[in-house]
Amino acid sequence: MNSEKKLLILVGSPRREGNSAALARSVQQGAESAGTEVELLFLDDYITSFLRDCRSCRKESGECSIEDRFRELFFEKFLPAEGVVIASPVYWYGLSAQAKAFFDRTFCYYAASYPEAERVVAAMTRKRIGLVMASEETYPGASLGMVHQIQEYSRYTHSEFVGYVRGVGNSRNEVTRDPSDPLVAAENLGREMFVRRFSDYRIDTDRSSKVWPSVRDPEQG
Numbered sequence: 640m641n642s643e644k645k646l647l648i649l650v651g652s653p654r655r656e657g658n659s660a661a662l663a664r665s666v667q668q669g670a671e672s673a674g675t676e677v678e679l680l681f682l683d684d685y686i687t688s689f690l691r692d693c694r695s696c697r698k699e700s701g702e703c704s705i706e707d708r709f710r711e712l713f714f715e716k717f718l719p720a721e722g723v724v725i726a727s728p729v730y731w732y733g734l735s736a737q738a739k740a741f742f743d744r745t746f747c748y749y750a751a752s753y754p755e756a757e758r759v760v761a762a763m764t765r766k767r768i769g770l771v772m773a774s775e776e777t778y779p780g781a782s783l784g785m786v787h788q789i790q791e792y793s794r795y796t797h798s799e800f801v802g803y804v805r806g807v808g809n810s811r812n813e814v815t816r817d818p819s820d821p822l823v824a825a826e827n828l829g830r831e832m833f834v835r836r837f838s839d840y841r842i843d844t845d846r847s848s849k850v851w852p853s854v855r856d857p858e859q860g
């Protein structure tokens with residue numbers, strides 16, 4: 640059970656019954672089955688603007704003056720979560736603008752000009768990160784840019800990019816008919832968010848030559 644862990648799922652599609660949402664709900668089901676506390680939110684309920692020039696739009700208090708719910712999302716949902724899954728459609732071979740704007744807008748609060756930047760940076764780091772994506776095209780390259788971006792975000796924030804799932808579909812909920820069963824993979828990702836093995840070695844990392852514990856030979860006891 641992971642009852643002490645919180646997982647936040649951020650959906651970057653405007654379609655409430657779309658493919659990213661279907662994948663996100665499967666992640667949610669898997670996480671809940673592992674006893675994880677989960678919240679699934681649609682980014683466009685919170686973000687209605689791109690990042691602006693902080694020099695001209697930051698208030699004297701240091702707060703961002705953009706009037707939407709990003710601050711609430713970032714401080715009350717994102718920072719306290721130990722795990723975050725981004726669910727985004729492939730738009731132009733990358734994240735949707737909603738999902739990208741989320742990452743861009745974090746700048747306002749981790750930039751040194753924000754009075755509590757140090758506390759924000761500490762809370763942004765060392766999360767477990769997952770990605771689920773919906774695309775119309777099937778070839779692997781269509782979603783690699785997104786995988787790369789989330790990998791770099793994870794590296795930059797000392798987070799662990801636990802895994803990703805791509806489901807193929809175009810019309811709403813069509814991903815349920817993808818024969819590769821991305822909903823099952825998404826559910827597994829949710830269930831394993833806090834326990835799936837993660838490794839990212841360096842040449843001098845101390846490690847065993849085996850990755851998985853060996854199955855015990857019943858004759859050896």
Ligand SMILES: Cc1cc2nc3c(=O)[nH]c(=O)nc-3n(C[C@H](O)[C@H](O)[C@H](O)COP(=O)(O)O)c2cc1C
Pocket residue numbers: 652653654656657658659660727728729730731732733773774775776777781807808809810811812
């Ligand atoms: C603006 C826009 C750009 C898109 N670009 C791509 C693309 O580059 N490659 C692709 O495979 N599908 C692309 N699609 C199709 C979506 O990825 C696909 O319909 C997906 O299932 C939508 O997810 P949703 O149901 O969560 O909104 C695009 C769709 C839109 C609306």
